[in-house]
Amino acid sequence: MKVLQIIETAYRATIEEQDDTIVWVTHAMKGAGGDFSVLLRGNAVNYGVKDQDASGLAFGAELQTQPPDLAGDVSKLTDKGIDVFYVREDAEDRGIEVGSLIDGLHPIGRADIAGLCDKHDQVWHW
Amino acid sequence: MADKKTLTFAIMDGPYENPRSTTAFRLMDIAARRGYNINVFAYEGAVNLPLTTQTPHANAVHGRDVDEENHPLPHKWIKALMAEAKNNGGEIDWVNCGLCVDERGAHEAVEGCRRGTPGDFWGFAENSDNTLVIPTR
Amino acid sequence: MSKYLLIESRDPFDSNDVANYYDLASNLAAAGNQVTLFLVQNGVLAARSGVKVNGVDVVAASGVEVLADEFSLRERGIAGDKLSKSVNAAPLDVVVDHLANGSKAIWH
Numbered sequence: 001m002k003v004l005q006i007i008e009t010a011y012r013a014t015i016e017e018q019d020d021t022i023v024w025v026t027h028a029m030k031g032a033g034g035d036f037s038v039l040l041r042g043n044a045v046n047y048g049v050k051d052q053d054a055s056g057l058a059f060g061a062e063l064q065t066q067p068p069d070l071a072g073d074v075s076k077l078t079d080k081g082i083d084v085f086y087v088r089e090d091a092e093d094r095g096i097e098v099g100s101l102i103d104g105l106h107p108i109g110r111a112d113i114a115g116l117c118d119k120h121d122q123v124w125h126w
Numbered sequence: 127m128a129d130k131k132t133l134t135f136a137i138m139d140g141p142y143e144n145p146r147s148t149t150a151f152r153l154m155d156i157a158a159r160r161g162y163n164i165n166v167f168a169y170e171g172a173v174n175l176p177l178t179t180q181t182p183h184a185n186a187v188h189g190r191d192v193d194e195e196n197h198p199l200p201h202k203w204i205k206a207l208m209a210e211a212k213n214n215g216g217e218i219d220w221v222n223c224g225l226c227v228d229e230r231g232a233h234e235a236v237e238g239c240r241r242g243t244p245g246d247f248w249g250f251a252e253n254s255d256n257t258l259v260i261p262t263r
Numbered sequence: 264m265s266k267y268l269l270i271e272s273r274d275p276f277d278s279n280d281v282a283n284y285y286d287l288a289s290n291l292a293a294a295g296n297q298v299t300l301f302l303v304q305n306g307v308l309a310a311r312s313g314v315k316v317n318g319v320d321v322v323a324a325s326g327v328e329v330l331a332d333e334f335s336l337r338e339r340g341i342a343g344d345k346l347s348k349s350v351n352a353a354p355l356d357v358v359v360d361h362l363a364n365g366s367k368a369i370w371h
Contacts, residue, residue: 001252009263021170025244032245042280114290124259125369131363145304156359256362260370
């Protein structure tokens with residue numbers, strides 16, 4: 001069974017969890033034998049942007065020592081053989097230039113999302 | 127009775143914050159009444175749904191005492207859904223994501239819920255007739 | 264040809280993402296799939312006949328069956344005669360029917 005993971009909600013609890021929990025669960029399920037593609041859409045296209053830096057937070061004397069590395073985690077998905085797509089228009093709408101994105105991501109047009117859904121047995125939208 | 131099916135739901139929302147958890151329970155209720163087998167992977171805040179430490183309260187704004195208010199407690203809904211499924215020949219296998227339980231301190235889950243991992247969710251999905259993910263925002 | 268159940272729980276006044284989801288429903292239908300768009304929770308706020316954003320009418324015109332959860336409609340005081348002609352009220356059981364019948368089910 002091949003599943004398309006669509007990630008749309010972005011930066012929801014990424015500081016507290018020190019990652020994106022859907023990128024994370026995809027890693028975990030891949031490790032358990034799952035077969036996935038990932039589509040970043042909406043605000044989640046920003047996960048592919050280089051030079052994101054959430055470091056340096058402190059709450060009183062409590063320092064966050066492991067800030068999230070969202071682009072790095074997305075990159076690790078591609079290292080694991082997962083195709084990671086992003087919606088071209090969603091990036092353009094947000095002024096995200098192609099050159100500011102990490103390597104290894106595949107742009108697709110909004111009109112092509114239907115075809116991508118057809119290529120998968122199930123579609124899980126987060 | 128409808129043909130027996132096995133459905134998997136992945137949920138993420140805790141109680142009392144938005145309508146997604148209620149709609150998820152409504153779907154489970156329909157499936158339970160049909161006698162389906164229902165798998166639930168409770169991820170993130172959803173691990174707070176089965177907490178037995180939830181307690182009801184009166185509501186002065188409503189003008190109701192604790193009995194009259196009869197405030198919903200999701201852990202009781204889960205227990206009732208489990209009973210409904212069983213009464214109709216099905217069952218609910220509820221798995222709380224273990225790391226989500228740890229970080230939230232949500233250890234006291236209603237009987238019938240168990241601790242698990244994303245691997246359990248993948249196993250559920252592979253062995254179900256269908257899977258519905260109800261994400262949070 | 265596949266069967267799809269697209270569940271929309273949000274209204275188009277909430278986010279532009281809802282319009283994109285409606286478009287996905289239309290595009291799936293244009294690709295030859297059998298598509299149902301099921302509105303639930305605040306998603307039914309797009310179902311009134313007088314709504315200024317005619318998203319669901321456009322989706323229905325593209326061949327998608329558009330349904331709205333009866334309970335969500337009642338919860339929001341949207342009576343049957345106030346619904347857009349493109350939308351039919353339906354019980355939530357329809358979602359479980361689709362799941363049981365193997366439709367690709369997507370929640371937004």
